[in-house]
Amino acid sequence: METLSALLYLVASVCFIMALRGLSSPETSRQGNLYGMVGMTIAILTTLALPIVQSYWMIVLGIAIGGGIGYVIAKKIEMTALPQLVAAFHSLVGLAAVFVALSAFYSPEAYGIGVPGAIAKGSLVEMALGTAIGAITFTGSIVAFAKLQGLVTGKPLVFPFQHHLNAALGVLTILLILWLVQSNSSAALWLIVGVSLALGFLLILPIGGADMPVVISMLNSYSGWAAAGIGFTLQNNLLIITGALVGSSGAILSYIMCKGMNRSIFNVILGGFGGESAAAAAGRAGGGERGQVKAGSPEDAAYIMKNAQSVIIVPGYGMAVAQAQHALREMADLLKKEGVDVKYAIHPVAGRMPGHMNVLLAEANVPYDEVFELEDINRDFGTADVAFVIGANDVTNPAAKTDPASPIYGMPILDVEKAKTVFFIKRGMAAGYAGVENELFFRPNTMMLFGDAKKVTEEVVKSME
């Protein structure tokens, strides 16, 4: 029996690996997701068949309640709200890890790790680590959710001695773990829960709204490590494998996002980016050879694009906020009818989570083979007639290449300035998230289209028809 369940867990692990493997291309991805579901079903059924599981009503009830909630949320959620959703889901994994660890502490015999009050020391360490990471994931994700949902300001919240406080809490957690291992005391475990909850909260507070892609990826990673930690407690390889997969996936995504902003992970975690220091630098950057801002009308834009040969569309977070992706695709369809070559260029950190723009464009029925990543399309701007920047700013700012004093210096950018004409759809002249003014706005070949991204695009569409 034990061998059989171990084998089935192994099958489930392989299914999960296949699920991630499927995502290497959109064609295989749906099959991959199916593998994931099969793996999860196997894992659950195998566990239910274990001799320790004897009463089922509570389990069935729990799955029904949770499954019902999950189903409704997944069906109703707007694709623009995806980052919040993922953040909220991460918090659930974190909290579940804490609950499982607590129940393992109070009923260790169910998991075969000792008797209450005399749990194996190694298990206590693993349990405490799982609890701490789970609790940090829980509150951290809640803060991330609140910031993304706009419940609290997206601005970084910084106060004096913040980092000292966080470091102190971190050290305190380690001391509490040592105490727990020495004494098997339940007070120690509850204190670990409390301190870690506070730590997760404080860790994410100072991180600004546009750094959320990194934060979400990081929390994704944490939720994996929490699962792996619990896997050690339960002596279950499936949990360890899955936790490691998720953990490394989140870590890689964080790394990609950091590279997209040319910042180190420590810089992001320490937070405070886009605050006052950046604003000061912005004042200087804008000072130089400032030309005239040329504001255009949607009719002008429609005329120029219709007569262009190639147009590259650069969507950013502004497009997501305004829900402009459907209008944008209509515009692209009309252009294609006129024989214009239309492509989309996506910066790695566009949007509020990795790959967010791709999903929004796909939602608007943009074929994925028209959508390109930065390194694949950047040289095409030189031959493009029009770059149509909608709701993006910092990711096109040439200061990243030319001005070493700029906070975004060194960040890879989309070379929109190489196109013959650049349109910027923006609500106003406000600086981007990094607080840096974009010198492109003042170039002679740039035309600003002021207004809500969706409205402006709709007007462009109207004047094309």
Place this chain on the structure above:
Amino acid sequence: MDQTQLSNRIVELKAQLSAASQQIDALAAQAAALGHPAAAEAASHGSFFITGLTVLVLACFVGYYVVWRVTPALHSPLMAVTNAVSSVIIVGALIAAGPAGFGFSKIMGFLAVILASVNIFGGFLVTQRMLSMFKKKGK
């Protein structure tokens, strides 16, 4: 003559075999004695830690290579599906909620089952929704 020799040899072998089986029984009894709860748990825990660590490190490598092959366009579904998959922690929750009777651990398990189920259903479904939107040109 050959036949008697052969039968003698068989009798000899039989005796040896029974002696060996007695020895095995004795060894098994010793092993069982050694495997008394406390000792067994401590021993199995120590060895599991190394096994688990091995599995963890190898799985990290698998994860590393698999995830780098994921196309950047599908990074959002990747996050959603890893989130769903990490709810495999439900395994721990089921063990907590499974035993007969009622108590604190069972309540914790029950709550964890709910949370993980939200994630499993929500995560896989939202991934499916996203993936179904990715279409090729002209389809």
